[in-house]
Amino acid sequence: MKFSHSIQFNAVPDWSSHYIAYSNLKKLIYQLEKSINQSSTLAHNDAEASPLINADDPDAVFRRALDQELEKICSFYQLKELEIYGEVGDLLKDEEEYEVEAEGVDFDQLEGTGDKNGRPRRGSLFSKIGFGGRQRRTSTMSASTIEEEDADSDEEVDERTGLNMGGVSKKRRKSSDANTARAEDDLRSSREMPLRRRRASQVYDDYSDQAFSTLVASGMTLKKRTIGLYVSLCELKSFIQLNKTGFSKVLKKYDKTLNRNLKNVYLKEKVTTAYPFKEVTMQHIDENIYNMEKAYADVITKGDVPRARRELRLHLREHVVWERNTVWREMIGIERKAQAANMGIRRTLLGGDHDPKLQGDESDEAASKELITPIGKYRLPRWLFSPTFYTLLGIIIVFIILLVAPIMKKTEQQNCLAMLVFVSLLWATEVIPLFVTALLVPFLAIILRVAREDQKPHSRLAPKDATKYIFAAMWTPVIMLLLGGFTIAAALSKFHIAKMMATFVLSKAGTRPRTVLITNMFVAMILSMWISNVASPVLCFSIIQPLLRNLPSDSKFSKALILGIALASNIGGAASPIASPQNIIALQNMRPQPSWGVWFFVALPVCIISILLIWVLLLVTFQPGKGTTIVPIRPMKDKFTGVQYFISVITLVTIILWCVSHQLENVFGDMGVVAIIPMVAFFGTGILTKEDFNNFLWTIIILAAGGLSLGKAVSSSGLLHTIAATVTEKVEGMSLYGVLVVFAALILVIATFISHTVAALIFLPLVHQVGAGMSEPHPNLLVFGSALMCSAAMGLPTSGFPNMTAIMMEDSQTGQRYLKVKHFISRGIPSSLLTFLVVISLGYGLLRIAGL
Incomplete structure (x- = not known):
């Protein structure tokens, strides 16, 4: 949770205006950052303007704002302390009198x-x-x-x-x-x-007279007063702690954003010497808290202070939970209103309807639709009239037709064809989540009995045997390789190693727009290699936020930078075997699997040349250098810790073992076994926790497992062999290069409209089978080239997660999106074509040299 939200969540509601104005101070920091950058630009263009612009020192401006906040906090605290301590003294006197009165009973x-x-x-x-x-x-x-x-x-x-x-x-x-x-x-x-x-x-x-009733009432009053004062004292203690943390965090933000060193000086000179933040102040609060525990024990728990402490803490917890629930409901309400407004804007931009759930009291009516018939009016669920429902209904009808239509000679191949088309249509249209469709694959494969024995006469397997056969294909060393990649990515991200490396490289890029653009693109590609092309653009976009804040809202460089990071992240998805799920699927369909060294030998040159060509395209079309002043990105000043060194060493050792996995087959057997090393090292030492493990992209793992089971079922049924033979006849007479061009072009078109992973799931098994059936068999070459093209499909905003992330980037000042669909069509499609040319030229040559 951000501290600006945390301070609202934990603050005492009645005191909310007396806490440090953290959000306002953050806004001031960004204003100072912008004014400094503008003044430096004007000073560079007009030396005479420099003294006037820099008249106010940013440290002095920020100090004044902090002093005002500190004075506000100190004044309130002293008044509140005087009030509460006075009540504590009165309570202790009343408690003594009560003890004297109760002593005689x-x-x-x-x-x-x-x-x-x-x-x-x-x-x-x-x-x-x-x-x-x-x-x-x-x-x-x-x-x-x-x-x-x-x-x-x-x-x-x-x-x-x-x-x-x-x-x-x-x-x-x-x-x-x-x-x-x-x-x-x-x-x-x-x-x-x-x-x-x-x-x-x-x-x-x-003793049941008026005196006794008065004594009971006095005890009840003392108990409630003690609980109330205990809660007030704890709130007073929390007030000090929250404000002290607020000063520390906002000063750290100031130093980081403006490259200053004000934090330690201000905290030492001003904050720690202020009355609320002195050690003696906290000691007085703790002493009074103990006095309340002792008073409660004397009146309620027969002098048992530990029991009194437990009961008072339960009262405090109940009070805090009640307050937090109230504040949380208010915060959630505000967030939902903002989200509803954003959803309305986005749906309007995309030409869609508003979500009925956001319509308040009209949600029930919006969720249904009235149908007028000759025999009366009926109210039916609205989803019955949605395009998604009819799409799903059409897919089911096609599935049933393919099950009964006599297309294939053998029943298992007929059923497998129906299943393949059914699953492919569900994946392409996404009428249900992709991973749910993947879960349907083993179910249908077993129910329809599409699996056969591997040995002749290839008789159909019974459901019990087919279950073992299909589910064995869902967990392979490739899945372990995917989990190992997720583990490395989680460690590099959690301990900011990836961010530290990225900011270090970007800090060396200088302030020339073209240099900053190409540097960010290569950083995005490198991060995509190791922390996936899903997390890479998110991290890169967070790093460039200071740069975007200081650019005009209509800056062409902002558009070029965001689009360049997205396109480079797509390309980086092909740079290593663990960069994207389609690479994992490609490895599963390659016999034998290439080592990491071979993968780098082919993929890295293709990715580097493609990014350079896309960079030139962005420079020509956007011309981002005109009138653009770049704010340099500063590296993180945090020193490498022992844990970070340990993570880096384990990661490097794992990558080296992956690169030489073929030479160590007698030791490890497969790359999936090597992937266990970082998992044991990071989870076993507590660097990563079970929460990190639960946060893995399990939907992708299920999707990959479903794809593996689909490939096994299609291959076992004989359908893949039959289709491959038919396709081979169509391309008969074509060279290996011609077949690569045909499949690369086909996959480029299909993957532009559907998920890259889905395209790989559908086509790569077929490509491998066609390559194996050619007179000059090179199945690995065709699969590798096709996998590269899956990552190169980036012509639409929906073509890959990096594009989806990029199009939702908004200007923090205006709330408008930086990019529109036209930017992807006009730059993304040419970028895909340029990468296609690189794959079928340079990529093909490297694949032949590698002996695939």
Whole structure:
């Protein structure tokens, strides 16, 4: 949670205006940053203007703002401390008086009970009348009085145990109900009891006068006052801690944004010397908190301070949860309103309807539609009239037709064809989530009995055998390789290693627009190699935020930079085997699998040349250098820690082992086994936790596993062989190069409109089979070239996650998106064609040299 949200969430609502204005100070930092950059630009263009612009030192301006906040906090704290401490003193005096009054009341003696030596036992008043222990069976108070006391008891118990998830509260409520029932039974039978057993009750009844009621009321009042003051003191302590953290964070933000060193000086000179932030102030608060615990123990818990502390903390927790729920609801409401407004804008831009869920009281009506028929009016769910429903219905109809239409000679191939088309259409249209479709693959493959034995005569497998056969294909060393890649990516991101490397490189780029653009593109490509092309653009866009803030809203360089990062991230998705899921699918369809060294030998030159060509295209079309002044990106000043060194060493060792995996097959067997090294090293040492493991992109893993099971089913049924033979006849007479060009062009077109991963799932098994059936078999070459083209499809905003992220980037000042669909069509399609030319020329040559 951002600290600007955290301070709202944790602040005392009534004191909210007296906390540090963290958000306003952040805005001031960005204003100072912009004014400094503008002044430096004007000074460069007009030397005479420089002294006037730099008249105000940013440190002095920011110090004044901080001083005002500090004065506001100190004044409020001193007044609030004086008020609360005064109430604490009054309470302690009243508690002493109460102890004196209660000292003469010996309840144990009244009941005829004592300790084992016959001495009367002292105890809390509330433990004798139902607030701290059992109800006594000897009570002869009126029924209405008992019910009243029991009601108060339940109220107090619930107040104390309202956060115990119901268990303890229910037990105590049952106990209280039982006590009430026992007391009523005692009332009914009191006249029949022997005289000697009623003496204690008679004596106890003598104390049920006005003085006794006053004593009980005083104890109740003291208890509530003690709880209230304990909560107030804890809030006062939290007020100090939150504000101290706020000063530290906002000064760190200032130093980082404006490249200053104000934090340590200001904290030492101003903050730590201010009265609220002195150590003695915190000690006084802790002493008064202990006094409240002691007072509560004396009145309520028979002097048991640890028990009193636990009960007071439960009261505090209940109070804080109630306040936080109130504040959280308000914050969520604001966020939802903003999100609803943004959704409305985005849907308007895309030509869609507003979400019925955002229409308030009209949601029920919007969720249904009235249908008028000759026999009456009927209200039907609106989803029955949506295009998605009819698309899904059409796909199901096609599936049923293919199941019964006599297209293939063998039943298992006929069923497999229906399943393949059905799954491909679901993936292409995304009428249901992609990973859900992947889960359908093993289900359909087993139900339709498409799997056959690997050995002749290739008889169909029974459902039980087919289950083992299909599910064995869903977990392979390739899935472990994908998990190993996720583990490395999580460690590099969590400990800011990737960000530190990126900012270090970008800080060397200078201020020339063309240099900054190409540097950012190569950084995006390199990050995509190691932390995936899903996380890479998100990280890059966060790094360039200071640069974007200081550019005009209509700057062409902003558009070129954002689009360049997105396109480079797409290209970087082909640079390493773990950069994207399509590469994992390609490895699964290559026999034997190429080593990482071979992959780098082919993919890196293709990616580098493609990015250079795209860079030239962006320079020519956007001309970002005209009237653009670049704010240099500063490197992170944090020093490398031991944990970061450990992560870096393990990552490098793992990558080296992946590169030489073929030479070490006798040791590790497969690259998937090597992937276990970073998983054990990072999760075993606690660097990554189970929460990090749960945050892996499991939908991608399920999608990849479903694709592997689909490939196994299509291959086992014989359908893939039949289709490949047909395609081979069509391309008969064409050279290997011609077949590569045909498949690369086909995949480029298809992958532009559907997911890159889905395109790989559908086409790469077919490409491998066609390549194996050629007179000059080079299946690995065709699969590798096709995988490169999957990443090169980037002509539309929906062509890959980097494009989706880029088109949603908005100017923080105007709220307008930097890019529109036309920018992707006019630059993305030419970029895809340029990469296509590189793959079928340079890529083909490198593939032949590598011996694939």
